[in-house]
Amino acid sequence: MYRTTPPVIRLSDYQPPEFLIDHVQLRFELDAQQTLVEAELSLRRNPAATRGDGDLRLDGEQLELEAIRLNERALTPAEYQIEDAHLRVRRVPDRCRLWTRVRLNPSANTALEGLYVSGDMLCTQCEAEGFRRITYFLDRPDVMATYRVTLIADPARYPVLLSNGNPAGDEGRLDDGRLCVHWDDPFPKPSYLFAVVAGDLRAVEDRFETASGRPIPLRIYVEPGNEDKCEHAMRSLIAAMRWDEQRYGREYDLEVFNIVAVSHFNMGAMENKGLNVFNAKYILARPESATDTDFAGIEGVVAHEYFHNWTGNRITCRDWFQLSLKEGFTVYRDQEFSADQGSRGVKRIEDVRLLRARQFPEDSGPMAHPVRPDSYIEINNFYTATVYEKGAELVRMQAHLLGPERFRQATDLYFERFDGQAVTTDDFVACMETAGGIDLTQFKRWYSQAGTPQLDCADRFDPATGTYRLEVRQHTPATPGQTEKQPLHIPLALGLLDAEGRDLPLQLQGETTPPAPGTRLLELRESVETFVFTGLAEQPVPSLLRGFSAPVQIHYPYTDAQLSFLMAHDSDGFNRWDAAQTLAQRLLLAMVEAPGTPVPAPFLDAFARALADEAADPALIAEVLTLPAESYLGDQMSVVDVDGIHRARQTLAAAIGSRLRAPLLAAYERTRSADAFDLSHASMGRRALGNLCLGYLVRAGDGEALALAQRQFDAQQNMTDVIAALRMLVETATEAGEQALTAFYQRWSSEPLVIDKWFALQAQSHRVDTLARVERLLAHPDFSLTNPNRVRALIGAFAGGNPVRFHAADGTGYRFLTDRILELDPLNPQIASRLLYPMTRWRRYDPGRQQLQRDQLERILEVEGLSNDVYEVVSKSLG
Ligand code: B3K
Ligand code: ZN
Numbered sequence: 032m033y034r035t036t037p038p039v040i041r042l043s044d045y046q047p048p049e050f051l052i053d054h055v056q057l058r059f060e061l062d063a064q065q066t067l068v069e070a071e072l073s074l075r076r077n078p079a080a081t082r083g084d085g086d087l088r089l090d091g092e093q094l095e096l097e098a099i100r101l102n103e104r105a106l107t108p109a110e111y112q113i114e115d116a117h118l119r120v121r122r123v124p125d126r127c128r129l130w131t132r133v134r135l136n137p138s139a140n141t142a143l144e145g146l147y148v149s150g151d152m153l154c155t156q157c158e159a160e161g162f163r164r165i166t167y168f169l170d171r172p173d174v175m176a177t178y179r180v181t182l183i184a185d186p187a188r189y190p191v192l193l194s195n196g197n198p199a200g201d202e203g204r205l206d207d208g209r210l211c212v213h214w215d216d217p218f219p220k221p222s223y224l225f226a227v228v229a230g231d232l233r234a235v236e237d238r239f240e241t242a243s244g245r246p247i248p249l250r251i252y253v254e255p256g257n258e259d260k261c262e263h264a265m266r267s268l269i270a271a272m273r274w275d276e277q278r279y280g281r282e283y284d285l286e287v288f289n290i291v292a293v294s295h296f297n298m299g300a301m302e303n304k305g306l307n308v309f310n311a312k313y314i315l316a317r318p319e320s321a322t323d324t325d326f327a328g329i330e331g332v333v334a335h336e337y338f339h340n341w342t343g344n345r346i347t348c349r350d351w352f353q354l355s356l357k358e359g360f361t362v363y364r365d366q367e368f369s370a371d372q373g374s375r376g377v378k379r380i381e382d383v384r385l386l387r388a389r390q391f392p393e394d395s396g397p398m399a400h401p402v403r404p405d406s407y408i409e410i411n412n413f414y415t416a417t418v419y420e421k422g423a424e425l426v427r428m429q430a431h432l433l434g435p436e437r438f439r440q441a442t443d444l445y446f447e448r449f450d451g452q453a454v455t456t457d458d459f460v461a462c463m464e465t466a467g468g469i470d471l472t473q474f475k476r477w478y479s480q481a482g483t484p485q486l487d488c489a490d491r492f493d494p495a496t497g498t499y500r501l502e503v504r505q506h507t508p509a510t511p512g513q514t515e516k517q518p519l520h521i522p523l524a525l526g527l528l529d530a531e532g533r534d535l536p537l538q539l540q541g542e543t544t545p546p547a548p549g550t551r552l553l554e555l556r557e558s559v560e561t562f563v564f565t566g567l568a569e570q571p572v573p574s575l576l577r578g579f580s581a582p583v584q585i586h587y588p589y590t591d592a593q594l595s596f597l598m599a600h601d602s603d604g605f606n607r608w609d610a611a612q613t614l615a616q617r618l619l620l621a622m623v624e625a626p627g628t629p630v631p632a633p634f635l636d637a638f639a640r641a642l643a644d645e646a647a648d649p650a651l652i653a654e655v656l657t658l659p660a661e662s663y664l665g666d667q668m669s670v671v672d673v674d675g676i677h678r679a680r681q682t683l684a685a686a687i688g689s690r691l692r693a694p695l696l697a698a699y700e701r702t703r704s705a706d707a708f709d710l711s712h713a714s715m716g717r718r719a720l721g722n723l724c725l726g727y728l729v730r731a732g733d734g735e736a737l738a739l740a741q742r743q744f745d746a747q748q749n750m751t752d753v754i755a756a757l758r759m760l761v762e763t764a765t766e767a768g769e770q771a772l773t774a775f776y777q778r779w780s781s782e783p784l785v786i787d788k789w790f791a792l793q794a795q796s797h798r799v800d801t802l803a804r805v806e807r808l809l810a811h812p813d814f815s816l817t818n819p820n821r822v823r824a825l826i827g828a829f830a831g832g833n834p835v836r837f838h839a840a841d842g843t844g845y846r847f848l849t850d851r852i853l854e855l856d857p858l859n860p861q862i863a864s865r866l867l868y869p870m871t872r873w874r875r876y877d878p879g880r881q882q883l884q885r886d887q888l889e890r891i892l893e894v895e896g897l898s899n900d901v902y903e904v905v906s907k908s909l910g
Contacts, residue, residue: 176219
């Protein structure tokens with residue numbers, strides 16, 4: 032049994048810090064086993080502090096304190112105390128300099144938080160609370176300081192020494208031959224943005240000239256041999272820097288901008304000031320070894336981390352409850368950036384697909400929390416789809432309510448008002464209110480209220496008066512700890528279509544402005560609201576929540592015919608896609624209920640029509656023709672029928688493949704491109720559509736299609752095509768699949784990022800023997816529990832990306848995951864906790880599976896010395 036319950040941190044307990052740190056001098060003697068860190072903190076009592084006993088309490092974990100001085104004087108043991116995760120110095124003066132020397136062992140740091148070893152290099156990860164594993168400090172984001180850093184290391188091992196800010200002065204050599212380098216960061220920053228990297232690294236260089244004409248050298252540092260894989264990341268960085276100047280008037284501020292790609296990293300990347308550290312997955316790419324999805328990921332993440340320089344670094348969070356202040360806004364910014372680089376419509380669909388797949392389930396499950404949470408045990412558990420993706424939707428709604436010009440004025444005001452400060456989401460919204468001239472008091476409930484609002488719509492057309500009444504009811508289901516919900520301020524974009532599919536002119540009753548055709552933004556505020564449109568000659572078909580104008584679920588009793596009609600005619604691309612998804616979802620759920628349900632001809636006709644639309648963006652057509660995921664279909668059922676959903680989806684895919692054979696083959700041929708390595712949006716779209724078509728054909732058991740897949744695999748061109756073909760071979764043809772897997776491994780065995788794909792693809796296979804294979808792969812020489820990418824590729828892909836095999840009715844999947852979590856927790860609690868997610872929603876399954884999952888969750892809870900990360904998720908899930 033877990034003995035002491037870890038403390039709960041609450042927003043309502045927030046207190047300003049008793050001390051501030053204005054400046055920090057750090058000196059590192061870097062070594063993989065023994066690193067010495069000397070820190071001199073210039074401290075002063077915070078005039079805004081409301082309480083304090085005169086003692087200074089600094090955070091520190093896993094540090095060996097060797098020496099401590101206050102204002103140059105060594106402290107006696109009576110003057111300080113080391114409590115479990117704190118250093119307490121008694122009675123310090125209002126202004127002082129505290130100097131400490133601590134020793135750490137980076138090579139023993141498997142949690143990858145603080146200073147750790149990745150391959151042959153040393154690197155850091157400090158967000159959220161990793162700096163306290165480097166030195167004793169006020170490790171909280173509302174303490175912002177300038178830093179001067181000295182790095183000393185053996186140049187044979189670590190010829191490149193990097194930290195935040197600008198290089199300061201010449202590199203030098205100490206008498207013992209060690210290299211000594213200085214960095215200066217003039218911008219006050221919270222400790223979570225601190226970074227150090229040391230290694231034998233190669234730089235890929237370019238340069239960017241800012242709007243005001245300052246040339247900025249840009250360097251991407253990689254391990255030797257990877258220099259030829261940085262072009263796309265560099266191009267994305269330059270595009271992001273330009274975009275932030277043009278769209279937000281934000282210029283880069285330091286003299287250099289550095290990025291380092293590392294192979295052991297807990298998440299995607301980290302926005303450390305002037306020194307972004309990246310999971311190699313989000314930097315390294317060439318078309319023969321990375322997929323189009325990888326390229327899009329790189330573009331988005333490089334931009335995201337760069338954008339943090341203003342939204343996160345120059346203006347940061349007062350406390351971790353405000354995480355969405357920087358994450359929600361920065362995700363919104365990277366979404367808009369990517370929309371401008373490729374297709375806006377397709378990007379919106381991808382973003383909403385992700386929101387529905389990840390955030391909606393989170394918001395209706397045991398870990399549901401508001402965008403600004405009120406409490407946490409372990410903050411690392413709150414880097415969630417809610418804080419990030421729903422947070423981005425809240426910014427998007429405000430941008431929508433203000434319109435582009437006022438939104439820009441509001442962000443200008445935000446940057447002007449809060450530069451150099453640590454602030455709150457309320458501060459952000461206040462800028463929206465001031466510049467927008469609107470009252471967002473009610474809107475702010477979006478930040479504090481968890482759960483996905485449900486909108487129930489009903490309508491009535493009165494031909495006698497030509498009026499159309501639309502009634503919208505909103506309600507938000509209860510979430511853990513929040514049973515009472517209040518109505519939200521919801522922007523609802525809609526259009527009304529005539530019988531030809533054209534947008535009708537819209538005029539609300541009582542309005543004097545002339546009716547305008549197109550989309551209209553309604554604002555909901557009450558639990559029930561009725562909107563009366565006048566001057567209509569015929570019963571319209573409503574197109575609701577255009578562009579997904581709010582993160583809600585909308586319900587309207589559409590007939591299948593109306594959905595097909597919207598799919599064909601809606602002027603809103605998002606709603607055309609959404610209508611197609613709803614149609615497919617309905618059919619699939621009917622097939623789950625009644626397995627013999629035939630596939631209706633109109634469904635296939637609509638599919639064929641979309642396929643034949645050669646004028647449309649192939650990426651968009653691919654989105655329209657992609658069936659909803661198994662997990663998403665499960666979310667729509669009161670009890671998830673794991674096997675029924677899998678069967679229905681396979682059956683429908685096979686039916687599409689056999690009944691639309693000719694048009695699918697034609698589309699496949701049409702989308703093959705002469706330049707397999709082209710990375711334009713158009714080429715990526717063609718590959719997506721082509722592989723989707725081939726996949727349907729293969730699932731129908733089509734021999735010719737399987738031969739095409741084999742040929743596509745053998746051609747070994749773009750990785751997008753190779754991986755798609757490999758997946759088809761593995762799923763269908765045992766012998767050819769095995770051979771292809773072997774060939775693929777041999778070809779790519781020296782490229783870890785490609786080998787991750789090899790692991791993931793096998794873990795996601797629908798074949799019945801997949802778990803046995805995954806267990807065998809645990810013993811593969813390339814598998815390692817200490818590399819998060821590998822863990823995600825094998826264990827994460829199985830548990831999170833293979834519902835039918837993970838949720839096997841005999842509970843073997845659950846037991847497997849639990850065993851792995853218990854092995855991982857002592858090594859890397861963040862990764863262990865993340866892997867748990869698929870089991871937290873046990874209540875959604877049948878009684879047998881519920882019991883099996885609960886048994887495993889309880890088994891975890893019984894382990895002594897569990898991390899706070901895993902404890903929090905398991906205990907809340909059992910709740
Ligand atoms: N800010 C980091 C995430 C840090 C996660 C710490 N557990 C990456 C990002 O959102 O840009
Ligand atoms: Zn971020």
